[in-house]
Amino acid sequence: MKTCGLAKAVATGMIAVALVVLGSLAARAAYFSESFDTYTPGLGVAAQSSGVWTQWPGCADALVQTGGNPGNAMNFTDNSGAVDLYAIPGDLYNGQSSFRFSCDFYHAPGAGDGLPQLLLENTQYGSNFAIFFGYYNGNELRVRCGSDFDTLLTTFTPSQWHHLTVDVRKIVPAPWSVSYGIYLDSLLLSTVYGNDVTLNTIEFGEMSSDGNPATFVLVDNVNTTFIPEPSIAAMLGMGLAGILIRRRSGAGRSSAPVAPGKSA
Numbered sequence: 568m569k570t571c572g573l574a575k576a577v578a579t580g581m582i583a584v585a586l587v588v589l590g591s592l593a594a595r596a597a598y599f600s601e602s603f604d605t606y607t608p609g610l611g612v613a614a615q616s617s618g619v620w621t622q623w624p625g626c627a628d629a630l631v632q633t634g635g636n637p638g639n640a641m642n643f644t645d646n647s648g649a650v651d652l653y654a655i656p657g658d659l660y661n662g663q664s665s666f667r668f669s670c671d672f673y674h675a676p677g678a679g680d681g682l683p684q685l686l687l688e689n690t691q692y693g694s695n696f697a698i699f700f701g702y703y704n705g706n707e708l709r710v711r712c713g714s715d716f717d718t719l720l721t722t723f724t725p726s727q728w729h730h731l732t733v734d735v736r737k738i739v740p741a742p743w744s745v746s747y748g749i750y751l752d753s754l755l756l757s758t759v760y761g762n763d764v765t766l767n768t769i770e771f772g773e774m775s776s777d778g779n780p781a782t783f784v785l786v787d788n789v790n791t792t793f794i795p796e797p798s799i800a801a802m803l804g805m806g807l808a809g810i811l812i813r814r815r816s817g818a819g820r821s822s823a824p825v826a827p828g829k830s831a
Contacts, residue, residue, distance in 0.1 A: 599656030599769070601789040604638040606631040612641050613652055623651035623772065632785065636671045636728045640787040643683065643771050651772035655690065656791060660745065660766040665736040665794040668769070674701040675726045675783040683784040686770040687733065695764050696747055698731065700784060712747060713761040720749060720756045728787075734794060735766065 606615050611628030613620045622628050627650045629643035643650045659666050668687060685698045697711040708720045723729055734748035743760030750756065771786055 598793070599654070599789070599791040601654070602638060603631055603635065603641050603787065606639055608633050608639055620652045620654050623649075623653060623770075625649070626651035626772065628652065629771070635785065635787040636673070638787075640671075640673070640785040641771070642783075642785055643773050644677075644681070644783050649772065649774040651770065651774075653686075653768050653770035654789075655768050658765065658767055659687070659769075659791055660735045660737075660764075662737060662744075662763050662765065665734070667792050667794050668733045668735070668790070669731065669792075670789045671728050671730050671787045672700050673726070673728050673783075673785040673787075674706070674723075676701065676704050676706070677783055681773050681784075683773040684771070685731075686768075686772070687735070687766050688768050688770060689765050690768050695761055695766065696733075696735075696759075698733070698749070701725070708751060708756070710747075710749060710757070710759055712759045713743060715759045718757075718759070721751060723751065736794070737763070 601619070603612065606612065608631050610631055612631055613622045613628045615631075620629075629641050629650050629652050631639050632642040633639055641652075643652065658664075659668075670685070674683065681701070682703055683700045685700070687696045689695065695712070699707075699709040699711070699717070701707065702709045702717070702719075706722050706725045708723055709717050710720055711717050730750075730752050732748075732750040732753070734746075734750075736746050736748070738744060738746050738760070744763035745761050746758050747761065748755060748758045769789065769791070773784060
């Protein structure tokens with residue numbers, strides 16, 4: 568009986584730890600999901616997003632277009648100077664947590680010199696990390712972060728959908744304190760390093776210097792999710808173990824034989 572009680576106490580404590588961790592995750596996670604499927608094709612994204620997306624001052628609104636992956640997508644092709652939108656979903660990375668950004672993109676080369684790009688940044692400090700889809704109308708994926716200035720990551724097949732993932736994590740080694748793991752179609756391309764800065768903004772933009780129709784770029788399924796640290800995952804595992812201990816101790820007690828003529 569004492570052993571059973573001790574097991575239950577330990578299990579209860581482990582479950583309590585897991586609940587505290589889950590509550591902490593819920594408070595820290597900045598979840599953002601945008602598929603553009605509720606928007607009307609042919610109209611501006613920012614104009615009908617109820618404040619989720621904002622046009623950068625002096626830039627044009629991106630348009631909603633059918634032919635997404637699936638459903639609708641955001642078309643931020645630049646035909647007249649610059650298209651630029653940003654969303655502020657919350658505290659994505661604050662030097663403590665880690666998060667995963669992902670989106671689908673479709674790039675078709677055009678006649679101009681467009682430079683379509685994704686930026687993960689802080690509204691106060693500006694850009695800290697940038698990915699370029701189709702570098703100056705080519706089929707190159709490049710990164711700008713820290714000492715990696717417009718560094719080639721890979722080439723991709725144009726005129727088809729691709730899936731981009733960026734894992735942002737806190738690290739210890741100097742001089743950098745945050746890492747960005749970049750994946751294309753689930754394949755790790757590179758890990759680059761930057762300074763410790765709060766990231767709270769997702770920005771998509773394209774600009775052209777020659778005035779010609781630039782590349783054709785669609786973006787769909789923009790998401791951010793929280794990545795638990797190994798220590799947090801271990802504590803959640805303790806909670807699951809605690810649940811199993813309680814179930815087993817309860818099952819063992821209920822299955823014990825009862826002597827004839829005596830009640831349980």
